[in-house]
Amino acid sequence: MKEIDLLDNKNISRDELxxxxxxxxxxxxxxVGFFPALWTLYRREGNRQQQTVSRLSVTLAMAWLMAYILVGxxxxxxxxxLTLRLLFINSLLTSGYFLVSLWLMVRLWQRKSVRLPGISQIAEGVVRKRLS
Structure with missing residues:
Protein backbone atom coordinates (compact mmCIF):
# COMPACT_ATOMS: atom_id res chain seq x y z
CA MET A 1 0.00 0.00 0.00
CA LYS A 2 1.51 3.31 -1.08
CA GLU A 3 1.61 6.02 1.56
CA ILE A 4 0.29 9.45 0.64
CA ASP A 5 2.90 12.12 1.13
CA LEU A 6 1.99 15.80 1.13
CA LEU A 7 5.29 16.66 -0.49
CA ASP A 8 4.57 14.53 -3.56
CA ASN A 9 1.19 16.13 -4.28
CA LYS A 10 1.37 18.44 -7.30
CA ASN A 11 -1.74 20.42 -6.23
CA ILE A 12 -0.03 21.84 -3.14
CA SER A 13 1.02 25.45 -3.36
CA ARG A 14 4.66 26.48 -3.19
CA ASP A 15 4.19 27.96 0.31
CA GLU A 16 3.18 24.58 1.67
CA LEU A 17 6.31 22.98 0.27
CA VAL A 32 7.81 21.19 24.80
CA GLY A 33 6.38 21.06 21.28
CA PHE A 34 2.85 21.28 22.65
CA PHE A 35 3.16 25.02 23.27
CA PRO A 36 4.27 26.19 19.79
CA ALA A 37 1.78 23.76 18.22
CA LEU A 38 -1.02 25.16 20.36
CA TRP A 39 0.07 28.71 19.52
CA THR A 40 -0.01 27.90 15.78
CA LEU A 41 -3.52 26.52 16.08
CA TYR A 42 -4.74 29.34 18.30
CA ARG A 43 -3.42 32.04 15.96
CA ARG A 44 -4.65 30.12 12.88
CA GLU A 45 -1.24 30.51 11.25
CA GLY A 46 0.73 28.19 9.06
CA ASN A 47 -0.05 26.09 6.05
CA ARG A 48 -2.00 22.86 5.92
CA GLN A 49 0.97 20.67 6.85
CA GLN A 50 1.80 22.82 9.88
CA GLN A 51 -1.82 22.75 11.00
CA THR A 52 -2.01 18.96 10.64
CA VAL A 53 1.20 18.32 12.58
CA SER A 54 0.16 20.86 15.23
CA ARG A 55 -3.22 19.18 15.73
CA LEU A 56 -1.55 15.77 16.04
CA SER A 57 0.99 17.11 18.54
CA VAL A 58 -1.67 18.76 20.70
CA THR A 59 -3.82 15.62 20.63
CA LEU A 60 -0.93 13.36 21.65
CA ALA A 61 0.18 15.70 24.44
CA MET A 62 -3.33 16.10 25.84
CA ALA A 63 -3.98 12.34 25.75
CA TRP A 64 -0.69 11.67 27.53
CA LEU A 65 -1.34 14.38 30.13
CA MET A 66 -4.85 13.13 30.91
CA ALA A 67 -3.65 9.53 31.25
CA TYR A 68 -0.69 10.63 33.38
CA ILE A 69 -2.92 12.61 35.75
CA LEU A 70 -5.54 9.87 36.00
CA VAL A 71 -3.00 7.15 36.77
CA GLY A 72 -1.22 9.49 39.20
CA LEU A 82 -1.34 -1.50 43.40
CA THR A 83 0.93 1.54 43.71
CA LEU A 84 3.93 -0.13 42.11
CA ARG A 85 1.83 -1.46 39.24
CA LEU A 86 0.25 1.93 38.58
CA LEU A 87 3.62 3.66 38.67
CA PHE A 88 4.88 1.10 36.16
CA ILE A 89 1.88 1.82 33.90
CA ASN A 90 2.60 5.53 34.26
CA SER A 91 6.20 5.02 33.14
CA LEU A 92 5.01 2.94 30.16
CA LEU A 93 2.61 5.73 29.14
CA THR A 94 5.35 8.34 29.31
CA SER A 95 7.86 6.16 27.48
CA GLY A 96 5.27 5.39 24.82
CA TYR A 97 4.51 9.08 24.32
CA PHE A 98 8.19 9.89 23.89
CA LEU A 99 8.78 6.95 21.53
CA VAL A 100 5.77 7.81 19.37
CA SER A 101 6.96 11.41 19.14
CA LEU A 102 10.45 10.24 18.17
CA TRP A 103 9.02 7.82 15.61
CA LEU A 104 6.94 10.62 14.07
CA MET A 105 10.05 12.79 13.87
CA VAL A 106 11.90 10.01 12.04
CA ARG A 107 8.99 9.61 9.60
CA LEU A 108 9.00 13.35 9.04
CA TRP A 109 12.73 13.24 8.33
CA GLN A 110 12.11 10.47 5.80
CA ARG A 111 9.38 12.63 4.21
CA LYS A 112 6.69 10.06 4.98
CA SER A 113 3.20 10.65 6.29
CA VAL A 114 2.97 11.58 9.98
CA ARG A 115 -0.48 10.16 10.55
CA LEU A 116 -1.43 7.76 13.31
CA PRO A 117 -4.45 5.47 12.95
CA GLY A 118 -7.21 6.63 15.25
CA ILE A 119 -5.29 9.52 16.78
CA SER A 120 -5.14 11.47 13.51
CA GLN A 121 -8.91 11.12 13.06
CA ILE A 122 -9.45 12.48 16.57
CA ALA A 123 -7.02 15.30 15.90
CA GLU A 124 -8.72 16.24 12.64
CA GLY A 125 -12.21 15.95 14.09
CA VAL A 126 -12.18 17.21 17.66
CA VAL A 127 -9.13 19.48 17.77
CA ARG A 128 -9.94 21.06 14.41
CA LYS A 129 -13.39 22.07 15.67
CA ARG A 130 -12.04 23.56 18.89
CA LEU A 131 -8.78 25.25 17.88
CA SER A 132 -8.70 25.75 14.12
Missing part, protein backbone atom coordinates in the same frame (compact mmCIF):
# COMPACT_ATOMS: atom_id res chain seq x y z
CA UNK A 18 8.53 25.56 1.91
CA UNK A 19 7.70 24.65 5.51
CA UNK A 20 11.06 24.20 7.23
CA UNK A 21 11.47 20.74 8.72
CA UNK A 22 12.88 22.15 11.95
CA UNK A 23 9.57 23.90 12.62
CA UNK A 24 7.65 20.65 12.26
CA UNK A 25 10.25 18.91 14.46
CA UNK A 26 9.64 21.50 17.16
CA UNK A 27 5.90 20.76 17.06
CA UNK A 28 6.58 17.03 17.51
CA UNK A 29 8.95 17.42 20.46
CA UNK A 30 7.43 15.70 23.51
CA UNK A 31 5.91 18.10 26.07
CA UNK A 73 -4.50 10.12 41.01
CA UNK A 74 -5.01 6.37 41.18
CA UNK A 75 -1.56 5.94 42.76
CA UNK A 76 -2.46 8.40 45.50
CA UNK A 77 -5.63 6.51 46.43
CA UNK A 78 -4.63 2.85 46.28
CA UNK A 79 -2.89 0.40 48.53
CA UNK A 80 0.81 -0.32 48.35
CA UNK A 81 0.01 -3.46 46.38
Missing amino acids: ETPLYQLFIYLMPV AGVAQTSEF
Whole structure:
Protein backbone atom coordinates (compact mmCIF):
# COMPACT_ATOMS: atom_id res chain seq x y z
CA MET A 1 0.00 0.00 0.00
CA LYS A 2 1.51 3.31 -1.08
CA GLU A 3 1.61 6.02 1.56
CA ILE A 4 0.29 9.45 0.64
CA ASP A 5 2.90 12.12 1.13
CA LEU A 6 1.99 15.80 1.13
CA LEU A 7 5.29 16.66 -0.49
CA ASP A 8 4.57 14.53 -3.56
CA ASN A 9 1.19 16.13 -4.28
CA LYS A 10 1.37 18.44 -7.30
CA ASN A 11 -1.74 20.42 -6.23
CA ILE A 12 -0.03 21.84 -3.14
CA SER A 13 1.02 25.45 -3.36
CA ARG A 14 4.66 26.48 -3.19
CA ASP A 15 4.19 27.96 0.31
CA GLU A 16 3.18 24.58 1.67
CA LEU A 17 6.31 22.98 0.27
CA GLU A 18 8.53 25.56 1.91
CA THR A 19 7.70 24.65 5.51
CA PRO A 20 11.06 24.20 7.23
CA LEU A 21 11.47 20.74 8.72
CA TYR A 22 12.88 22.15 11.95
CA GLN A 23 9.57 23.90 12.62
CA LEU A 24 7.65 20.65 12.26
CA PHE A 25 10.25 18.91 14.46
CA ILE A 26 9.64 21.50 17.16
CA TYR A 27 5.90 20.76 17.06
CA LEU A 28 6.58 17.03 17.51
CA MET A 29 8.95 17.42 20.46
CA PRO A 30 7.43 15.70 23.51
CA VAL A 31 5.91 18.10 26.07
CA VAL A 32 7.81 21.19 24.80
CA GLY A 33 6.38 21.06 21.28
CA PHE A 34 2.85 21.28 22.65
CA PHE A 35 3.16 25.02 23.27
CA PRO A 36 4.27 26.19 19.79
CA ALA A 37 1.78 23.76 18.22
CA LEU A 38 -1.02 25.16 20.36
CA TRP A 39 0.07 28.71 19.52
CA THR A 40 -0.01 27.90 15.78
CA LEU A 41 -3.52 26.52 16.08
CA TYR A 42 -4.74 29.34 18.30
CA ARG A 43 -3.42 32.04 15.96
CA ARG A 44 -4.65 30.12 12.88
CA GLU A 45 -1.24 30.51 11.25
CA GLY A 46 0.73 28.19 9.06
CA ASN A 47 -0.05 26.09 6.05
CA ARG A 48 -2.00 22.86 5.92
CA GLN A 49 0.97 20.67 6.85
CA GLN A 50 1.80 22.82 9.88
CA GLN A 51 -1.82 22.75 11.00
CA THR A 52 -2.01 18.96 10.64
CA VAL A 53 1.20 18.32 12.58
CA SER A 54 0.16 20.86 15.23
CA ARG A 55 -3.22 19.18 15.73
CA LEU A 56 -1.55 15.77 16.04
CA SER A 57 0.99 17.11 18.54
CA VAL A 58 -1.67 18.76 20.70
CA THR A 59 -3.82 15.62 20.63
CA LEU A 60 -0.93 13.36 21.65
CA ALA A 61 0.18 15.70 24.44
CA MET A 62 -3.33 16.10 25.84
CA ALA A 63 -3.98 12.34 25.75
CA TRP A 64 -0.69 11.67 27.53
CA LEU A 65 -1.34 14.38 30.13
CA MET A 66 -4.85 13.13 30.91
CA ALA A 67 -3.65 9.53 31.25
CA TYR A 68 -0.69 10.63 33.38
CA ILE A 69 -2.92 12.61 35.75
CA LEU A 70 -5.54 9.87 36.00
CA VAL A 71 -3.00 7.15 36.77
CA GLY A 72 -1.22 9.49 39.20
CA ALA A 73 -4.50 10.12 41.01
CA GLY A 74 -5.01 6.37 41.18
CA VAL A 75 -1.56 5.94 42.76
CA ALA A 76 -2.46 8.40 45.50
CA GLN A 77 -5.63 6.51 46.43
CA THR A 78 -4.63 2.85 46.28
CA SER A 79 -2.89 0.40 48.53
CA GLU A 80 0.81 -0.32 48.35
CA PHE A 81 0.01 -3.46 46.38
CA LEU A 82 -1.34 -1.50 43.40
CA THR A 83 0.93 1.54 43.71
CA LEU A 84 3.93 -0.13 42.11
CA ARG A 85 1.83 -1.46 39.24
CA LEU A 86 0.25 1.93 38.58
CA LEU A 87 3.62 3.66 38.67
CA PHE A 88 4.88 1.10 36.16
CA ILE A 89 1.88 1.82 33.90
CA ASN A 90 2.60 5.53 34.26
CA SER A 91 6.20 5.02 33.14
CA LEU A 92 5.01 2.94 30.16
CA LEU A 93 2.61 5.73 29.14
CA THR A 94 5.35 8.34 29.31
CA SER A 95 7.86 6.16 27.48
CA GLY A 96 5.27 5.39 24.82
CA TYR A 97 4.51 9.08 24.32
CA PHE A 98 8.19 9.89 23.89
CA LEU A 99 8.78 6.95 21.53
CA VAL A 100 5.77 7.81 19.37
CA SER A 101 6.96 11.41 19.14
CA LEU A 102 10.45 10.24 18.17
CA TRP A 103 9.02 7.82 15.61
CA LEU A 104 6.94 10.62 14.07
CA MET A 105 10.05 12.79 13.87
CA VAL A 106 11.90 10.01 12.04
CA ARG A 107 8.99 9.61 9.60
CA LEU A 108 9.00 13.35 9.04
CA TRP A 109 12.73 13.24 8.33
CA GLN A 110 12.11 10.47 5.80
CA ARG A 111 9.38 12.63 4.21
CA LYS A 112 6.69 10.06 4.98
CA SER A 113 3.20 10.65 6.29
CA VAL A 114 2.97 11.58 9.98
CA ARG A 115 -0.48 10.16 10.55
CA LEU A 116 -1.43 7.76 13.31
CA PRO A 117 -4.45 5.47 12.95
CA GLY A 118 -7.21 6.63 15.25
CA ILE A 119 -5.29 9.52 16.78
CA SER A 120 -5.14 11.47 13.51
CA GLN A 121 -8.91 11.12 13.06
CA ILE A 122 -9.45 12.48 16.57
CA ALA A 123 -7.02 15.30 15.90
CA GLU A 124 -8.72 16.24 12.64
CA GLY A 125 -12.21 15.95 14.09
CA VAL A 126 -12.18 17.21 17.66
CA VAL A 127 -9.13 19.48 17.77
CA ARG A 128 -9.94 21.06 14.41
CA LYS A 129 -13.39 22.07 15.67
CA ARG A 130 -12.04 23.56 18.89
CA LEU A 131 -8.78 25.25 17.88
CA SER A 132 -8.70 25.75 14.12
